Amino acid sequence: MTNKVAIGLAVLILGLLVVDWQMFGLNNSLFLAKKFSDLLEWVAFWR
Numbered sequence: 001m002t003n004k005v006a007i008g009l010a011v012l013i014l015g016l017l018v019v020d021w022q023m024f025g026l027n028n029s030l031f032l033a034k035k036f037s038d039l040l041e042w043v044a045f046w047r
Contacts, residue, residue, distance in 0.1 A: 020029050 017026075017029060020026055
């Protein structure tokens with residue numbers, strides 16, 4: 001991954017977080033964080 005791609009992804013993610021914060025109060029991001037935590041726990045179980 002080049003620096004340009006990494007910076008582009010970081011800007012995209014931060015932009016989406018700002019939009020979520022402005023429009024929904026971070027509810028969607030919190031939901032996705034909880035689901036990602038559950039996924040990591042499930043994957044660790046199968047490891």
